[in-house]
Amino acid sequence: MEKKRVVVGMSGGVDSSVAAYLLKEQGYDVVGVTMQIWQDEDPEQVQENGGCCGLTAVDDARRVANALGIPYYVMNFKKPFEENVIDYFVREYLEGRTPNPCIACNRYVKWESLLERSLAIGAEYIATGHYAKVVRLENGRYALEQSATLEKDQTYALYNLNQEQLARTLMPVGDYTKEEVRQMAEKISVRIANKPDSQEICFVPDKDYAGFIERHTGAPSKEGDFVDLEGRVLGRHKGIAHYTVGQRKGLGLSLGRPCFVVEIRPQTGEVVVGTDQDVYAIGCIADRLNFMPFEQLEGTLRVQGKVRYNQKASDCTVRMIGEDRLECIFDTPQRAVTPGQALVLYDKNLVVGGGTILASIKKE
């Protein structure tokens, strides 16, 4: 019987290297691929940058692929990345939201462009080193489950995958703990780069998002007013793209009390500041929805919701309030519920789905 071909997205790091190793052990015809997605003008900057898809990733991944004895290729995804991730990132910031480009990259670049090209070269699956599990439910649908290692769980950035994509996805490291994965990495007799888990945005290595947006659009940031909740002008800000909800540092306001960004108003160019208490919201409205265990949400559902990558999931009640529009009310107020970020819903370990936060709900 012919072995099934699977394309593994490889960064040269421990997790994706072990994913490739495991699949090979399981008898797949494994092909390693590193995606090249963006290019810095300045070669020195590129060299500094690790991340999942930088140029150093290519050298590292190639070495691992050689050690595993699997074919290895570099694929160019510059165009889909620009269109689906960078343009989206810039647009969202200019509209006063705080985007999550990793989610967009997963959904449109990894699970669309890479999957498409992998199928084209005869693969049946794509695989990654994500800490998450793909499960088949009793009703025949596919869903993600949180990995054995909760602190490494990466399901938040994957809630958006659709059924066709999940059906063609393997995430072999999701069954193991971080420690077990590290031990397996030692069996691959090659030095594997111990890269820190990057939560930075790979195409803005200096973290100066506003500067990146200025260079990308060729337009300087538009200054505006800081206002309080009553509308009183407190000072001038550097442009809305410099801020996100909950931010305290770098506001440049000296009011004799700590101030936090509470809201960004793109129409008026105002940034609203208030107390830490004002940053809390009881719920949110989300759109661009995706559900895993079912196609449509009916009635109300008790689940746990997460509004930021690094927050804990909290009990909440969700219901549909219109076409592609969901209302989520938490049992306890949540900090920094930010338009543009993802609301991801869980039923214990199972990813129920999620959407993009459209607006926060301050009071019940």
Place this chain on the structure above:
Amino acid sequence: MKETIYLDHAATTPVKQEVLEAMLPFFTESFGNPSSIYSFAQDSKQALEEARETIAKGIGALDREIYFTGSGTEADNWAIKGVAESYRSKGNHIITSKVEHHAVLHACEYLEKNGFEVTYLDVDADGIVDLEQLKSSIKDTTILITIMFANNEIGTVQPIREIGRIAKERGVLFHTDAVQAIGHVPVDVNDLGVDLLSISGHKFYGPKGVGVLYARKTVKLKAFIHGGGQERGRRGGTENVPGIVGMAKAMELALADMEEESARQRELRDYVKERILEKVPYARLNGHPEKRLPNNVNISFRFIEGESLLIMLDMKGICASSGSACTSGSLDPSHVLLAIGLPHEIAHGSLRISLGESSTREDMDTLVEALVPIVEKLRAMSPLYEDFVKNNG
């Protein structure tokens, strides 16, 4: 075990057995430093000078016009930056073309950042430079014209003799990157009116890591690599004697049967080109149909990604290349294909095969047999192709 069919000789070639044998004694036996005084080193010195003579003869130059370098890229850099520096008092204008190798383009861009003015000539749909534009671009401050002999991607051979004549008439130095041409087409620097010329050893079955810059004796050429007195004080660093000996041997062998071998490859080239164009619809040949290297075929297939095509050919043991050299770190489509007027999406779907001495008619048949179903499969998955068929069916 699948057999490898190597069709990427424009990227590099294997070292010939005879070349290797000529090189070997200079690693272990005659390893002396050519600059040393004792008689033991004389073998190295003599071999070096014999190699210089062989190469000079091969391109119709004088021995003292031959400078050994570490690569074709170094030769290009030296020619361009060296002339720029030496002739700066005369002017700061350089003329090149849009289809040059990056060794030339990036050297020119570097000079632009340092106060030089560079004109990048257009090419026509076949990749040939516009001679009228060349003439009208020359001005009092022009110090160098650098136009490649033959293009590494699409194989188009430029009208070098005409360019040489124009350069001479206007009193401007002419450099040509002949890396792809040596061993495939006759090159005589005096006949062609070339003042500087770059060569790379590993493109004609010599070793990697060695090249040549030819510079006419009248050219004021400053040192590029400062060091000892090697290469008449112009290129410091102990000479790569085995590499240089190998390169000279390789050139001697390549020139000995060039006419015959080129004719053989030209026939194979036309055979495989016709087979592909006949069997695959919506495909086009890039580069000039006749004025091209005897071993180069470059074809664009609409509605497919060249990258996927190369991967699938590789899975069948066929080594080829594409316009977009992604692994080298560049994510943009080939500047050459864009310069001949191909839109981005077609430039992305290109395949370059470059034949060599080992290539056979069977290889060509194997390639076509593999290629046809791969293109069909990739097109079957392409939404663009689906739309096209719907609208034109």
